[in-house]
Amino acid sequence: MAKALNLKIKKQTNPSKVRKPQFAKAHLAKTQDLYVKTEELKVFGIEKVKEQIYSNPRFQASLIIKRVLEDKNSLTINVNEIVTPKDIGFTSELAYGVIRYLPQLNFIANKLLAKSFKKENYFAQFILLIGIYQILYMREAHHAAVYENVELCKKLYGKGVATVINACLRKLLRELDELVALSKEVSLLPKWLQNQFNERIPQAQFTQMLEAMNANPPLWLRVNQSKITVESFLQLLAQEQIDYLQHPHIKQAILLPKALNVTEIPGFKQGYFSVQDLHAQLASLILTKDNTLKTPLIVDTCCSPGGKTTHLLDLIPQAKMIATDIDKTRLKRVYENLERLEQQALVVAADARTPEKWLPQTFERLTKDKSHSNELVDLFLLDIPCSGSGVIRRHPDIKWLRTPADIERLSQIQLEILEKSWKYLKTGGKLLYTSCSILGQENEQVVEKFLQKVNNAKVIPLDTFIQEHIETQSILKVSQGVQLINTLNGGDGFYYCLLTKTA
Numbered sequence: 320m321a322k323a324l325n326l327k328i329k330k331q332t333n334p335s336k337v338r339k340p341q342f343a344k345a346h347l348a349k350t351q352d353l354y355v356k357t358e359e360l361k362v363f364g365i366e367k368v369k370e371q372i373y374s375n376p377r378f379q380a381s382l383i384i385k386r387v388l389e390d391k392n393s394l395t396i397n398v399n400e401i402v403t404p405k406d407i408g409f410t411s412e413l414a415y416g417v418i419r420y421l422p423q424l425n426f427i428a429n430k431l432l433a434k435s436f437k438k439e440n441y442f443a444q445f446i447l448l449i450g451i452y453q454i455l456y457m458r459e460a461h462h463a464a465v466y467e468n469v470e471l472c473k474k475l476y477g478k479g480v481a482t483v484i485n486a487c488l489r490k491l492l493r494e495l496d497e498l499v500a501l502s503k504e505v506s507l508l509p510k511w512l513q514n515q516f517n518e519r520i521p522q523a524q525f526t527q528m529l530e531a532m533n534a535n536p537p538l539w540l541r542v543n544q545s546k547i548t549v550e551s552f553l554q555l556l557a558q559e560q561i562d563y564l565q566h567p568h569i570k571q572a573i574l575l576p577k578a579l580n581v582t583e584i585p586g587f588k589q590g591y592f593s594v595q596d597l598h599a600q601l602a603s604l605i606l607t608k609d610n611t612l613k614t615p616l617i618v619d620t621c622c623s624p625g626g627k628t629t630h631l632l633d634l635i636p637q638a639k640m641i642a643t644d645i646d647k648t649r650l651k652r653v654y655e656n657l658e659r660l661e662q663q664a665l666v667v668a669a670d671a672r673t674p675e676k677w678l679p680q681t682f683e684r685l686t687k688d689k690s691h692s693n694e695l696v697d698l699f700l701l702d703i704p705c706s707g708s709g710v711i712r713r714h715p716d717i718k719w720l721r722t723p724a725d726i727e728r729l730s731q732i733q734l735e736i737l738e739k740s741w742k743y744l745k746t747g748g749k750l751l752y753t754s755c756s757i758l759g760q761e762n763e764q765v766v767e768k769f770l771q772k773v774n775n776a777k778v779i780p781l782d783t784f785i786q787e788h789i790e791t792q793s794i795l796k797v798s799q800g801v802q803l804i805n806t807l808n809g810g811d812g813f814y815y816c817l818l819t820k821t822a
């Protein structure tokens with residue numbers, strides 16, 4: 320990846336320190352020629368850009384959009400990698416917005432463009448999409464949205480391409496109402512996903528879910544009750560004049576209607592709260608709901624960044640916790656969270672498909688017990704890798720990066736993880752199979768295949784628990800377990816199936 324260079328001309332204010340004119344000139348000449356190589360844009364006719372352009376939020380957003388759509392890279396990773404903290408709000412709004420509304424914006428772009436851009440000018444297409452997004456969805460003055468995007472194109476491609484962008488955006492302003500009305504019919508989902516949701520979700524719920532999927536996601540906090548009472552935390556919010564809504568049935572779940580940076584919320588450093596979606600908060604509540612053991616052995620595979628690990632430890636602080644994830648880099652977040660919350664877990668980089676390679680040894684490290692049988696675990700949390708179709712509102716790139724083949728591949732991995740983990744669960748122990756997917760293929764269909772293969776598993780019904788905690792419009796009836804879908808100020812799409820070992 321090309322890196323932004325960080326040279327700046329410093330103003331000399333102290334006359335005694337003013338450099339000699341020749342030196343100043345030479346220095347100036349050098350900095351004016353400061354370029355960033357953009358090898359990845361060569362195919363779009365851009366080999367290098369001035370540092371000033373590279374740090375332009377519209378350029379950065381276009382680069383991110385290109386990386387998602389052309390290179391099939393993650394939106395979130397690229398936003399974090401490219402964008403400077405001071406521009407993060409604006410640039411990520413542009414990039415997320417375009418990726419979220421892509422089919423609608425493309426539809427309008429096609430109406431505006433007399434002919435498509437040639438490959439060597441194609442980067443201008445991303446800039447056009449940004450301009451359309453700004454005019455449709457951002458409050459910024461329309462003329463500024465036109466001017467800034469046209470200027471960027473001029474700097475990258477010269478007058479010709481800039482004139483095309485200018486003509487398109489001005490036409491959009493003239494025909495705004497008509498084009499918006501026409502584009503409203505365009506589905507914002509890929510066809511295969513739209514079909515799968517259509518088949519699975521009743522129309523009224525589907526409409527609600529789509530509305531939520533295309534809106535900015537809500538910010539939910541979970542109060543860490545081993546650190547502070549919910550009441551005291553709410554007082555802190557009130558003192559800071561931060562608006563909040565407490566969930567009526569899950570008292571530690573707090574919704575902040577206005578998104579804030581976590582560090583601006585009181586008590587972050589002290590570990591008073593964690594950011595965790597409402598439905599994600601159910602996982603640990605479900606797994607521990609009838610627990611009577613003081614020091615159960617809990618295994619949380621696929622644990623990064625540790626949202627559910629830390630919740631489990633908040634609920635059962637004496638638990639012996641093994642937290643694992645295949646991704647070492649992501650595990651850093653688990654360490655950070657455990658440290659911030661002053662909690663203890665044995666964190667291991669491990670593949671959940673092969674527990675035989677690490678679970679017995681890890682158990683020995685934790686308990687110094689060498690005399691165990693294979694059945695070790697009291698409570699098993701399997702937050703399996705999935706398509707993420709339930710968190711599209713947080714990661715809209717999922718719509719364009721996942722394919723039906725991915726779902727098939729993932730469902731095999733999910734079944735493998737479930738089967739392998741099962742062997743290490745104690746008789747009478749519980750295992751929660753959970754995903755942030757709304758697709759049956761990754762959820763109840765995996766459980767059903769599993770139930771056909773083993774004769775010592777029983778599904779524990781969750782209907783009453785869920786109905787007592789979650790509003791009806793978020794609940795979808797499925798053959799095994801519980802499927803939750805995302806709603807505007809509710810939680811994300813999650814699936815839960817609680818199993819117990821009978822023999």
Ligand SMILES: C[S@@+](CC[C@H](N)C(=O)[O-])C[C@H]1O[C@@H](n2cnc3c(N)ncnc32)[C@H](O)[C@@H]1O
Nearest residue numbers: 621622623624625626627645646670671702704
């Ligand atoms: C949905 S996220 C987990 C979220 C986490 N449980 C939480 O609540 O914060 C799924 C995780 O599965 C991990 N993963 C993917 N394949 C895995 C495998 N074969 N074994 C272990 N972890 C895996 C990913 O690295 C990712 O961190």
